Amino acid sequence: MLLKQNEKADQTQQLASPRRRHLLAGSAVAMTAAGLAAFTRSAMAQAVASTVPAAKPLPAYVTWKDANAMIVHTSSTLETKRSAFGTSIITPTDQLYIRNNLPAPDASIIADRDGWAVSVEGVKNPRTLTVKDLKSMGLETMAMVLQCSGNGRGLFPTKPSGTPWQVGAAGCVVWSGVPVRAVVEALGGINERMPYMTGTGGEKLPEGIDPKSVMVERSVPVKAMADALLAWEMNGEPIPLAHGGPLRLIVPGYTGVNNVKYIKRLAFTAEQTDAAIQKTGYRISPPGQKGDPSHPSVWEMGPKSWINSPAPESGPLVAGPVQIKGVAFGGINAVKSVEVSVDGGKTWKQARLVGPDMGRYAWRQFVLPATLEPGSHTIACMVVDAEGNRQPEGRVENAGGYNNNSWRDHALTLSVV
Amino acid sequence: MLLKQNEKADQTQQLASPRRRHLLAGSAVAMTAAGLAAFTRSAMAQAVASTVPAAKPLPAYVTWKDANAMIVHTSSTLETKRSAFGTSIITPTDQLYIRNNLPAPDASIIADRDGWAVSVEGVKNPRTLTVKDLKSMGLETMAMVLQCSGNGRGLFPTKPSGTPWQVGAAGCVVWSGVPVRAVVEALGGINERMPYMTGTGGEKLPEGIDPKSVMVERSVPVKAMADALLAWEMNGEPIPLAHGGPLRLIVPGYTGVNNVKYIKRLAFTAEQTDAAIQKTGYRISPPGQKGDPSHPSVWEMGPKSWINSPAPESGPLVAGPVQIKGVAFGGINAVKSVEVSVDGGKTWKQARLVGPDMGRYAWRQFVLPATLEPGSHTIACMVVDAEGNRQPEGRVENAGGYNNNSWRDHALTLSVV
Numbered sequence: 001m002l003l004k005q006n007e008k009a010d011q012t013q014q015l016a017s018p019r020r021r022h023l024l025a026g027s028a029v030a031m032t033a034a035g036l037a038a039f040t041r042s043a044m045a046q047a048v049a050s051t052v053p054a055a056k057p058l059p060a061y062v063t064w065k066d067a068n069a070m071i072v073h074t075s076s077t078l079e080t081k082r083s084a085f086g087t088s089i090i091t092p093t094d095q096l097y098i099r100n101n102l103p104a105p106d107a108s109i110i111a112d113r114d115g116w117a118v119s120v121e122g123v124k125n126p127r128t129l130t131v132k133d134l135k136s137m138g139l140e141t142m143a144m145v146l147q148c149s150g151n152g153r154g155l156f157p158t159k160p161s162g163t164p165w166q167v168g169a170a171g172c173v174v175w176s177g178v179p180v181r182a183v184v185e186a187l188g189g190i191n192e193r194m195p196y197m198t199g200t201g202g203e204k205l206p207e208g209i210d211p212k213s214v215m216v217e218r219s220v221p222v223k224a225m226a227d228a229l230l231a232w233e234m235n236g237e238p239i240p241l242a243h244g245g246p247l248r249l250i251v252p253g254y255t256g257v258n259n260v261k262y263i264k265r266l267a268f269t270a271e272q273t274d275a276a277i278q279k280t281g282y283r284i285s286p287p288g289q290k291g292d293p294s295h296p297s298v299w300e301m302g303p304k305s306w307i308n309s310p311a312p313e314s315g316p317l318v319a320g321p322v323q324i325k326g327v328a329f330g331g332i333n334a335v336k337s338v339e340v341s342v343d344g345g346k347t348w349k350q351a352r353l354v355g356p357d358m359g360r361y362a363w364r365q366f367v368l369p370a371t372l373e374p375g376s377h378t379i380a381c382m383v384v385d386a387e388g389n390r391q392p393e394g395r396v397e398n399a400g401g402y403n404n405n406s407w408r409d410h411a412l413t414l415s416v417v
Numbered sequence: 418m419l420l421k422q423n424e425k426a427d428q429t430q431q432l433a434s435p436r437r438r439h440l441l442a443g444s445a446v447a448m449t450a451a452g453l454a455a456f457t458r459s460a461m462a463q464a465v466a467s468t469v470p471a472a473k474p475l476p477a478y479v480t481w482k483d484a485n486a487m488i489v490h491t492s493s494t495l496e497t498k499r500s501a502f503g504t505s506i507i508t509p510t511d512q513l514y515i516r517n518n519l520p521a522p523d524a525s526i527i528a529d530r531d532g533w534a535v536s537v538e539g540v541k542n543p544r545t546l547t548v549k550d551l552k553s554m555g556l557e558t559m560a561m562v563l564q565c566s567g568n569g570r571g572l573f574p575t576k577p578s579g580t581p582w583q584v585g586a587a588g589c590v591v592w593s594g595v596p597v598r599a600v601v602e603a604l605g606g607i608n609e610r611m612p613y614m615t616g617t618g619g620e621k622l623p624e625g626i627d628p629k630s631v632m633v634e635r636s637v638p639v640k641a642m643a644d645a646l647l648a649w650e651m652n653g654e655p656i657p658l659a660h661g662g663p664l665r666l667i668v669p670g671y672t673g674v675n676n677v678k679y680i681k682r683l684a685f686t687a688e689q690t691d692a693a694i695q696k697t698g699y700r701i702s703p704p705g706q707k708g709d710p711s712h713p714s715v716w717e718m719g720p721k722s723w724i725n726s727p728a729p730e731s732g733p734l735v736a737g738p739v740q741i742k743g744v745a746f747g748g749i750n751a752v753k754s755v756e757v758s759v760d761g762g763k764t765w766k767q768a769r770l771v772g773p774d775m776g777r778y779a780w781r782q783f784v785l786p787a788t789l790e791p792g793s794h795t796i797a798c799m800v801v802d803a804e805g806n807r808q809p810e811g812r813v814e815n816a817g818g819y820n821n822n823s824w825r826d827h828a829l830t831l832s833v834v
Contacts, residue, residue: 087650088558088591088592091653135740141506174772236503320553355558356776
């Protein structure tokens with residue numbers, strides 16, 4: 001019944017186009033500012049069914065997101081609803097998740113996008129380059145799954161602390177920028193014995209606190225440079241501030257935190273940074289233990305898939321034919337195939353991959369037609385990557401709830417009437 | 418100088434993210450409605466440099482478009498600015514052109530998207546199918562260049578009547594829906610001797626006028642069915658009303674008008690429709706003549722390419738290295754290669770194709786690094802399709818200004834200082 005009411009509210013909002021809804025949300029903000037708060041609250045009350053807990057509104061810095069598509073956990077953690085993922089491969093920017101470790105810098109940094117500068121160090125001829133400089137040095141475009149390290153944390157029965165993401169802290173994004181290797185070549189190559197590529201974010205740090213304890217600075221193995229970009233564009237538009245514009249380091253196949261926003265320093269280094277976010281944060285630590293440099297860092301993504309439709313949030317399903325749809329990616333490898341089970345993993349059928357293949361780091365969308373009888377059904381999916389690696393049945397237990405790619409954890413139990 | 422001022426206004430607006438700008442535009446509309454017109458006009462006056470003619474505002478039904486990216490010709494004809502085309506292949510929905518032959522139907526038609534119905538006729542078992550029915554019948558996803566038949570009309574020296582589009586009445590869109598052939602198979606196949614596929618749009622027609630004189634009903638050769646879709650999603654979101662949602666006929670490789678919006682009837686027919694838009698409209702008629710069924714209909718697109726950057730609208734270029742970037746597509750065939758000339762077509766160099774290949778009907782983005790000396794340079798590009806067809810040097814003269822894919826007409830003359 002609750003679900004039905006939600007559906008109805010959704011339909012009312014669909015009178016306007018998806019982006020029209022942003023406008024409405026934005027207008028509400030503007031009208032509040034103009035002293036029309038009472039009207040606004042009344043309109044919002046009508047939009048939210050009285051028996052449904054009110055969803056948190058979009059934070060002020062991203063009122064342009066599609067409110068209907070997002071779950072707002074906190075002002076810095078927004079998840080895409082499972083039911084919002086379409087079948088067009090690319091996740092629209094206004095539906096993409098947000099996870100910011102620090103508040104976004106002041107919007108003045110995108111007043112002059114071409115003027116943003118990054119210091120490139122640990123190369124033969126270190127130099128500070130502006131975005132304008134970078135734009136003259138090369139161009140590459142790549143589709144890539146951007147996924148928060150903690151996506152799927154909400155499926156750990158141990159409930160690790162941190163945002164309880166289900167599947168929506170991920171999206172497939174087209175990035176455009178200059179290959180890092182082209183920049184490195186232009187600066188004479190990497191100095192000897194520098195096994196790490198270290199990116200430093202340009203966030204404004206809080207005062208009176210050790211910068212190393214909060215700053216966003218991440219090191220990845222230097223081999224990740226091969227396909228990395230310094231990107232200024234996503235999904236056809238300049239990268240919005242909330243997603244790291246004017247310039248973001250893109251490290252395909254690596255979890256979100258390694259894709260440093262507002263990058264101001266790109267250094268090839270002998271050691272990993274000693275910033276807390278690297279030293280103790282984002283480590284696969286045994287449950288109950290604090291993060292330690294001896295624990296593996298959260299870097300490469302593993303093969304993973306999940307079902308987007310039918311979704312339990314859409315309410316009970318009527319028996320009959322259904323198209324089971326979802327997404328699958330290989331992390332650092334391309335997708336080879338996807339299998340789907342409608343009996344909780346006892347038997348599997350090969351799904352069909354849908355739409356153009358956008359490359360090794362993109363996700364593929366898959367579909368399997370099925371006929372479901374009344375009753376309860378547990379639907380699971382499992383991807384096999386181009387190297388033959390299979391998405392695992394179980395998760396790797398860890399204190400931070402990172403890297404959950406267990407197919408069993410991601411299985412959905414559907415009620416069919 | 419005018420250009421400089423424009424740039425400055427753009428930069429100011431870039432303080433907000435691209436979609437934040439929609440919000441601002443939208444808020445202005447809402448505030449006007451609330452009686453704050455004076456404030457709004459003042460804010461708009463500040464945003465528009467006084468010596469620059471004021472751009473037309475976005476029409477009310479598409480205030481969610483990116484005002485900064487669009488040229489508003491009329492309320493039903495909006496063009497993407499050349500400088501807004503990025504290098505991420507897909508054209509974001511909020512930057513895609515609009516060309517509607519009739520005003521969009523009432524927004525109530527997308528209150529219940531799954532309930533929209535299309536009558537399928539000229540098949541063994543004709544049936545009316547809802548979007549919900551169609552969603553259970555199959556799924557395909559395809560990237561396709563959507564291009565207005567008149568894109569490039571503004572480059573005809575004869576100035577044919579109609580919107581003087583330059584290059585921006587086109588975009589590359591990802592569509593998702595059911596293949597028409599799957600629907601036809603499910604309904605027993607096409608009746609014998611039906612050489613045309615005819616789609617009828619659901620626009621609300623003005624009263625007191627012969628419907629045939631204004632209705633949007635288009636016939637294409639039945640072979641176009643092979644890759645056609647009945648689509649409910651574009652670029653990852655339900656198709657907005659302004660772009661033909663809840664359901665649009667997608668005929669890959671055919672000009673925009675053949676991709677019927679709000680499709681309510683899909684018929685396999687013995688003859689082309691006698692609606693004016695088909696019978697006399699959209700014909701390649703000799704200059705000075707009215708359209709006639711004996712003239713070729715505007716159907717398949719030819720190979721075409723153009724340069725997006727550097728763009729003359731961005732002002733004089735400083736001598737030195739530059740990345741020449743643009744888009745190229747083959748129409749009904751895939752792109753094989755693109756050549757670029759910086760001397761007005763005397764000599765050509767092969768450009769590099771950038772980013773994933775999204776299939777036969779998508780466009781490819783290309784780049785050619787060059788070094789430009791001070792002076793005037795005429796830059797041209799030319800695509801060769803997979804069948805070896807070359808983009809022609811000249812246009813086919815015609816009364817309506819359709820199908821301009823002349824590389825010479827599309828060449829840009831740049832001033833380098």
